[in-house]
Each structure stands twice: as structure tokens, then as C-alpha cells.
Amino acid sequence: MSKAAAKSSSAAARTSAARTAATPKARTGHLPVRYLKGKPADDRPLFDYTRADFEELVRDALRQARRLGASAAVAEVSESSGLAVTVRKGKVETIEQTRDRGLGISVHVGKRRGHASTSDFSPQALARTVQAAYDIAAITGEDPYAGLPEKKFLALGEHDVSGLKLFSPWHVSVDEAIELAREIEAASFAVSSGIANSDGASVSVGHGHFLSANSRGFSGGFPHSRHTLSVGPIARRGRDMQRDGWYSSARAAADLADPVALGRYAAERALSRLGARKLSSRKAPVLFEAPLALGLLGSLVQAVSGSALYRRATFLVDSLGRQIFPDHIDIEEDPFIPGAMGSGPFDDEGVTTHARDVVSGGVLQGYFLSTYSARKLGMKTTGNAGGSHNLRLSSRLTKRGDDFARMLKKLGTGLLVTEVMGQGVNYVTGDYSRGASGFWVENGVIQYPVEEITIAGNLADMYRSIVAVGNDELTRGTKTSGSILIEEMAIAG
Incomplete structure (x- = not known):
């Protein structure tokens, strides 16, 4: 490389680095409306269980714990559903759709504590789980600090979380998620021919809800959501290769970053790392x-x-x-x-x-x-x-x-x-x-x-x-x- 070319390359690297140091463009803009208009693909709800179902499950668990002789108990039941799509170089690499559920119960017998959990919500499985927690407590060593929180510290009564905006469903289809991931990755490749490869772009959608209750009168829970966009472009100049990335995560899809801005910024970060040197101590x-x-x-x-x-x-x-x-x-x-x-x-x-x-x-x-x-x-x-x-x-x-x-x-x-x-x-x-x-x-x-x-x-x-x-x-x-x-x-x- 000539001195002039080397000087030009160095200047370009500094310019790219300066862009990286600026307030990220990926923090501005929002997800295009076309990705927010989705509706459920069928009549199946996001969750298989209602709040009332959860209340009945934890009541039964606590009732059985008391019947066994527990001095105190706490039960929590939860359910989640999600979609995760990864695209690499424009091709779909993974599509994951999940639906999980679980119930856990902690049983206290004096200063002894036992815990057990299950993903089977049948009456028989619930009874076995409570019994297992009680049996564990019976053989566990005493801990003078174990036990539920004092009642005065508990958030008793109704909990209105509507103002906290913890749950914002995103009914994006698999095809729409793939399109979005491709748009993010394509934006990173479009920045420069120096973006030679990619670790992929991902779109994940997550919804969940839970209910927790204990024998001191506390009962509370709420639905929640978390959605994420990410991309990891790889920059190359000669034999030098550098990777960087960026992501955006929010409870509401409308608050996610603009996909083009996200892809471009991630690419600029990767490009800015080319030509990296070591430093003396x-x-x-x-x-x-x-x-x-x-x-x-x-x-x-x-x-x-x-x-x-x-x-x-x-x-x-x-x-x-x-x-x-x-x-x-x-x-x-x-x-x-x-x-x-x-x-x-x-x-x-x-x-x-x-x-x-x-x-x-x-x-x-x-x-x-x-x-x-x-x-x-x-x-x-x-x-x-x-x-x-x-x-x-x-x-x-x-x-x-x-x-x-x-x-x-x-x-x-x-x-x-x-x-x-x-x-x-x-x-x-x-x-x-x-x-x-x-x-x-x-x-x-x-x-x-x-x-x-x-x-x-x-x-x-x-x-x-x-x-x-x-x-x-x-x-x-x-x-x-x-x-x-x-x-x-x-x-x-």
C-alpha cells in the first residue's frame, strides 16, 4: 500500500470511529408501523391459563401444604410463550417457538425449608410436588433466618399495574419476523462493501404472566413482555476482520429501534474497529x-x-x-x-x-x-x-x-x-x-x-x-x- 493510500485508509478509520463515538443513531427512530399491525394467526390466546386458573392452583398448593403440617408456605405459578427467529446472510437459520409453564412451592416446617417444582398442573402432580417439598423440609437442617417476610413488609391487597405498562403483546408472525431480521441485516451490509459477513440478525418476542401467593396473605402477579432486535455484522479489510453488534430491547415493540438505523449503527461499529493496534503499557x-x-x-x-x-x-x-x-x-x-x-x-x-x-x-x-x-x-x-x-x-x-x-x-x-x-x-x-x-x-x-x-x-x-x-x-x-x-x-x- 502506498503512503497516500495508507494515510487515506487511516483517515477513513478515524472518521468511522468518530461516527461510532457519536450518540448512536440506533437509539432514535422506532419500529415501522407495518410490523406493529399484526394480529394473532389463529384464535389461540397467548396463554393457556387465566389469572383465575393460577389463583386456584396456588390456593390448592397452599391448602395442601397446611394439611401436611407446614407452618408457612409460598407458591408461584408462571407461563410464557415466545418466538425467536435468526437470519444469517439473508437465509433463515433458526425459528423457535416456545410455550413453557411451571409451578414451584416452598414449604416451611418451623425453621426448616423445602422446595419442589413441576410443569404438570394436574391434581396428582400438584399433590406429589407439595409432598416432595414437605419431605425435603422435614430432613433439612434448621436455619434460624429462614421464613417468610413479616406481614408488615408484604404488598397486601390489590395491585394495579396498568400504569406501569409491563405488558404489550406483539402479534408478529413468523414471516414478518423473518422479514424484519432480513431488513436489519441488509441495512448493515448496505453500509459498506467492507461488511463481508455476519453472525446474523435476530428478532425475539416474549410474553409471560405469573402469580405468587403465600400463607401470610400475599397474592400478586401480572403479565409481562420483552421483545428484542439484534445484529452482529463482521467487517473485513484484507486479512483484518472485526466483529461488533448492537441490540434494542423493550416491553413494547413500538419502542424498539428502527431496524435500518440499528443495522447501520452495528455495521459502523464493526468497521470502526478495523486496523486495531496494541498499546504499550x-x-x-x-x-x-x-x-x-x-x-x-x-x-x-x-x-x-x-x-x-x-x-x-x-x-x-x-x-x-x-x-x-x-x-x-x-x-x-x-x-x-x-x-x-x-x-x-x-x-x-x-x-x-x-x-x-x-x-x-x-x-x-x-x-x-x-x-x-x-x-x-x-x-x-x-x-x-x-x-x-x-x-x-x-x-x-x-x-x-x-x-x-x-x-x-x-x-x-x-x-x-x-x-x-x-x-x-x-x-x-x-x-x-x-x-x-x-x-x-x-x-x-x-x-x-x-x-x-x-x-x-x-x-x-x-x-x-x-x-x-x-x-x-x-x-x-x-x-x-x-x-x-x-x-x-x-x-x-
């Missing part, structure tokens, strides 16, 4: 792209969750009320955001959920506790059996103009990380060491992609060294954050 500021910033938030949840705390297997043991972030960082938990994945009026134990500040001004205000872990710690449940509810990390320093381009300016000269690999997080010590790839940035401008490097630090130091949080917020699952800038980390080439 150094220390430098590190900017975590928003999807990876969510991983840092997830690490916090794990470190201050009950099971880690009572086992003292976390670097944040006894951290309640302590300054663990800079004073400009806040983390809020809100279980009542309409359409959000982590919304709901109660947790997996039926405990009432509450909006709260987890971190305020950098100070840890609360843990994530179930009834069991709270008792082990001599505390009260926080309504987090089953996990966190809609966490949002923010900075009081963030301004309206702090988009991703501005965050690159704040980074100055350092590393933009767009992918991490491996499980290199030690929650006992907080040590953090992950394989990484991304882009080297100088004076706020992306220079070239990098790969085969390692970033290392300690989560306690990383949290305290957060310099800025972007307003390029991304929500995935139950967590929301913009990009996060860490003052300095070790980089090994």
Missing part, C-alpha cells in the same frame, strides 16, 4: 462507553447485595453511610417507571418496593437485601429479592451539552473502552482486570482503534475517581447510565 484516563458503564453499576449492586455482605465477601462490607463515590454522584432506584424492565409493585418475595436513593452525594444510603440476607445482617429487607429495580447513575456536574463528543473532549488523551472481556473482577478485594478493546484518543479526537490490551485498577479507587458522567444515557435491563470517565487506570499492552 501506561497509565491514562479511561472513558467507559455507556454499555460498559452499566457494567460498573452492576458491579456495585453485586458488591452491596445481601449475600456478599453477610458472607463478608465484598470490598464494600460495612460501607453503609460511607463515601464510596465523589460527592457529585447519585444513584436512584425507582420501581415505578412505566415500561421499564425493573418495574413492579413488589419483589420476588411479595415485599413492597419503594423508590429510594441508593447513593446520594457519593454516600452509600442503602444495600440490596432480601428477607433472608436482611435477617443475617440484623437489618430490614429493602424489597430487592430478585435484584435491583431501575437504577440510574448520574452526576450533578453533567450539563445538557455533555454528549459523547464532549465526553471525548473531557477525556483529552486516553483510552475509550467499547468492549471488555473475561471475568477479572474480584469482589472480595475489589481488584479489577479485564481484557479490553476500544480507541486511543488524543486531544479529544479518536486516533485509531486498539485491541489486545488489559485495563486494571481497583473498583473502590475507580468509583472514587469518576470525573464525569455523560448525558448520552443508555438503558439496558434494569440499569441506566451515560458514559463514565475514570481519572486514571493502568493499561497493559
Whole structure:
């Protein structure tokens, strides 16, 4: 390659990388209306069982547990249906249609607990399942912390979840799902001849409903949905091949990303990685792209969750009320955001959920506790059996103009990380060491992609060294954050 051609190629790579660093176009636009007009292909409902059917099943299970001599019991019954289609290079690779159901019961005999489950809802199978749970409890060792939540913590009474918009059926046919997946993948191939291959594009549709009840008077459940579009294009230049991807997930299909925008953005990400280099070992500021910033938030949840705390297997043991972030960082938990994945009026134990500040001004205000872990710690449940509810990390320093381009300016000269690999997080010590790839940035401008490097630090130091949080917020699952800038980390080439 001539020097002029090499220079042109390098400039193209930087331009593509700059596009990647911009706020993703895949976060704008919505699914075309033609994919939202579907109706059920036949008269068969989404579910085989009604709410009334579920109520009868859990009543019977609890009644049988009491008859056997259980001091307390909790039963949950659920059902789900789904469709998943994958297309690769325009050809259908997989079509999966699922219908699942299950009933589980936990029986308490004093401080002993037994659990059993079944997918057979016949009276005979239900009786055998309850008996099995009771028999297990009878031979299990006593645990002084076992037992149902105290009645005062339970979400008793009726639960109106209509305002939370947790269930939005999507009656897309198999043929329509295939067409949509092809449209997403075709959009990625159309970006450049450099998109030489694909790991495929997928469309998944999921619906479910459940009912949980216990012997202390709690009974609650609701239908829910989750739909996802994804694509994984592969870019090639000579012998260099790079893969990247993107996805969009929502409870309502109307909130999914535009398929063309999604395919194009995924392709731009893959192309921007071509020509990646290694870095020499150094220390430098590190900017975590928003999807990876969510991983840092997830690490916090794990470190201050009950099971880690009572086992003292976390670097944040006894951290309640302590300054663990800079004073400009806040983390809020809100279980009542309409359409959000982590919304709901109660947790997996039926405990009432509450909006709260987890971190305020950098100070840890609360843990994530179930009834069991709270008792082990001599505390009260926080309504987090089953996990966190809609966490949002923010900075009081963030301004309206702090988009991703501005965050690159704040980074100055350092590393933009767009992918991490491996499980290199030690929650006992907080040590953090992950394989990484991304882009080297100088004076706020992306220079070239990098790969085969390692970033290392300690989560306690990383949290305290957060310099800025972007307003390029991304929500995935139950967590929301913009990009996060860490003052300095070790980089090994």
C-alpha cells in the first residue's frame, strides 16, 4: 500500500470511529408501523391459563401444604410463550417457538425449608410436588433466618399495574419476523462493501404472566413482555476482520429501534474497529462507553447485595453511610417507571418496593437485601429479592451539552473502552482486570482503534475517581447510565 493510500485508509478509520463515538443513531427512530399491525394467526390466546386458573392452583398448593403440617408456605405459578427467529446472510437459520409453564412451592416446617417444582398442573402432580417439598423440609437442617417476610413488609391487597405498562403483546408472525431480521441485516451490509459477513440478525418476542401467593396473605402477579432486535455484522479489510453488534430491547415493540438505523449503527461499529493496534503499557484516563458503564453499576449492586455482605465477601462490607463515590454522584432506584424492565409493585418475595436513593452525594444510603440476607445482617429487607429495580447513575456536574463528543473532549488523551472481556473482577478485594478493546484518543479526537490490551485498577479507587458522567444515557435491563470517565487506570499492552 502506498503512503497516500495508507494515510487515506487511516483517515477513513478515524472518521468511522468518530461516527461510532457519536450518540448512536440506533437509539432514535422506532419500529415501522407495518410490523406493529399484526394480529394473532389463529384464535389461540397467548396463554393457556387465566389469572383465575393460577389463583386456584396456588390456593390448592397452599391448602395442601397446611394439611401436611407446614407452618408457612409460598407458591408461584408462571407461563410464557415466545418466538425467536435468526437470519444469517439473508437465509433463515433458526425459528423457535416456545410455550413453557411451571409451578414451584416452598414449604416451611418451623425453621426448616423445602422446595419442589413441576410443569404438570394436574391434581396428582400438584399433590406429589407439595409432598416432595414437605419431605425435603422435614430432613433439612434448621436455619434460624429462614421464613417468610413479616406481614408488615408484604404488598397486601390489590395491585394495579396498568400504569406501569409491563405488558404489550406483539402479534408478529413468523414471516414478518423473518422479514424484519432480513431488513436489519441488509441495512448493515448496505453500509459498506467492507461488511463481508455476519453472525446474523435476530428478532425475539416474549410474553409471560405469573402469580405468587403465600400463607401470610400475599397474592400478586401480572403479565409481562420483552421483545428484542439484534445484529452482529463482521467487517473485513484484507486479512483484518472485526466483529461488533448492537441490540434494542423493550416491553413494547413500538419502542424498539428502527431496524435500518440499528443495522447501520452495528455495521459502523464493526468497521470502526478495523486496523486495531496494541498499546504499550501506561497509565491514562479511561472513558467507559455507556454499555460498559452499566457494567460498573452492576458491579456495585453485586458488591452491596445481601449475600456478599453477610458472607463478608465484598470490598464494600460495612460501607453503609460511607463515601464510596465523589460527592457529585447519585444513584436512584425507582420501581415505578412505566415500561421499564425493573418495574413492579413488589419483589420476588411479595415485599413492597419503594423508590429510594441508593447513593446520594457519593454516600452509600442503602444495600440490596432480601428477607433472608436482611435477617443475617440484623437489618430490614429493602424489597430487592430478585435484584435491583431501575437504577440510574448520574452526576450533578453533567450539563445538557455533555454528549459523547464532549465526553471525548473531557477525556483529552486516553483510552475509550467499547468492549471488555473475561471475568477479572474480584469482589472480595475489589481488584479489577479485564481484557479490553476500544480507541486511543488524543486531544479529544479518536486516533485509531486498539485491541489486545488489559485495563486494571481497583473498583473502590475507580468509583472514587469518576470525573464525569455523560448525558448520552443508555438503558439496558434494569440499569441506566451515560458514559463514565475514570481519572486514571493502568493499561497493559
